[in-house]
Amino acid sequence: MTKPVEDPTQYVLDEAMAYIHAAALRAATVLGVADHLVDGPRAAGELAELTGSHGPFLRRVLRLLATRGIFREDDDGRFHLTPRADVLRADAPGTIRAGVLAVTSEVYWQSTGDLTEAVRHGELAFDRRYGKPFFSYLVAHPDVGAMFNEGMANFSAGEVERIVASYDFPASGVLVDLGGGFGGLLLAVLRARPGLHGVLFDRETVLAGHVLGRLGADDRWEAVAGDFFEAVPAADLYLVKNVLHDWTDDECVRILTNCRRAMNPGAKLLIAELVLPEGNEPHYGKVLDLFIMLLLPGLERTRAEYERLFDQAGLRVTRMLPTPSAYSLIEAEAAN
Numbered sequence: 001m002t003k004p005v006e007d008p009t010q011y012v013l014d015e016a017m018a019y020i021h022a023a024a025l026r027a028a029t030v031l032g033v034a035d036h037l038v039d040g041p042r043a044a045g046e047l048a049e050l051t052g053s054h055g056p057f058l059r060r061v062l063r064l065l066a067t068r069g070i071f072r073e074d075d076d077g078r079f080h081l082t083p084r085a086d087v088l089r090a091d092a093p094g095t096i097r098a099g100v101l102a103v104t105s106e107v108y109w110q111s112t113g114d115l116t117e118a119v120r121h122g123e124l125a126f127d128r129r130y131g132k133p134f135f136s137y138l139v140a141h142p143d144v145g146a147m148f149n150e151g152m153a154n155f156s157a158g159e160v161e162r163i164v165a166s167y168d169f170p171a172s173g174v175l176v177d178l179g180g181g182f183g184g185l186l187l188a189v190l191r192a193r194p195g196l197h198g199v200l201f202d203r204e205t206v207l208a209g210h211v212l213g214r215l216g217a218d219d220r221w222e223a224v225a226g227d228f229f230e231a232v233p234a235a236d237l238y239l240v241k242n243v244l245h246d247w248t249d250d251e252c253v254r255i256l257t258n259c260r261r262a263m264n265p266g267a268k269l270l271i272a273e274l275v276l277p278e279g280n281e282p283h284y285g286k287v288l289d290l291f292i293m294l295l296l297p298g299l300e301r302t303r304a305e306y307e308r309l310f311d312q313a314g315l316r317v318t319r320m321l322p323t324p325s326a327y328s329l330i331e332a333e334a335a336n
């Protein structure tokens, strides 16, 4: 069979309207449609009653999502869960509900609408619209902060086991998770290595929601509030996941230099980031890179770009490890 010739006009039009898909996904997620399909398929009218929405409109939203395999409509007009719809349920294994709600929420949506002006002026869309740097805004607006932190923890939850399985974490010593958020990754590493002591290092407001109590061994961890631009605790291993991509090269060098200064002899530093491939192939990191560009001074980087940062901070890369997720691990140690 010959492949149909692509119509470039239609392709570009589809791309231009892609935000409609994101909006439909948000609507179905906010309304909690997937949660009402666990016991079997339902018609749009029934779902509308259960979710307090308008049946004919809801049907059109679900019909669009079904074109991407998110829900499936049968011949009787009933909608079914699919694997892609199931992860929208609040208590599904691998749920991504909190993450979807966070990235499609108003502050990100509005900032995205300002992309053209941001590109024109090389300014952060978020700061321009909301008058404050992103992380300061999250502190000043606890509701938005909570949504971000829950979204972040939700995104990270899916990667945690893959990261733990991809690196040979030491059996003992002190592990500091820098900018570790709620500590889901640290919790998983501490569970896998009963001889390790963990330090969750983040801003005070974030630490309030940490999950380390779930370890059931309070003598094995500490939650330390601080600013990684000022100083970081001593450690045998630093975990730095999804942090360097928030900052400029100079800021990253400050964070990494603080780690090098505080490192115990023989310590390692492990970053987990969406290391970008060279070239034009599609990669989730290239999408996240523009998301970051709207909000924060950072960027997603290639391996060579990370190596340059390490070099400037007096560190050298010892190895780079892929994981089964889009994340890569880069391990480094003091250069001398």
Ligand SMILES: C[S@@+](CC[C@H](N)C(=O)[O-])C[C@H]1O[C@@H](n2cnc3c(N)ncnc32)[C@H](O)[C@@H]1O
Pocket (backbone or CB within 6 Å): 135, 152, 153, 156, 178, 179, 180, 181, 182, 201, 202, 203, 206, 226, 227, 228, 229, 240, 241, 242, 243, 246
């Ligand atoms: C993108 S989140 C990553 C969270 C976590 N590592 C993960 O992968 O889910 C960045 C984290 O850095 C923290 N952070 C931002 N500025 C910080 C600072 N100056 N000192 C310490 N932590 C900071 C934020 O509070 C947030 O938890």
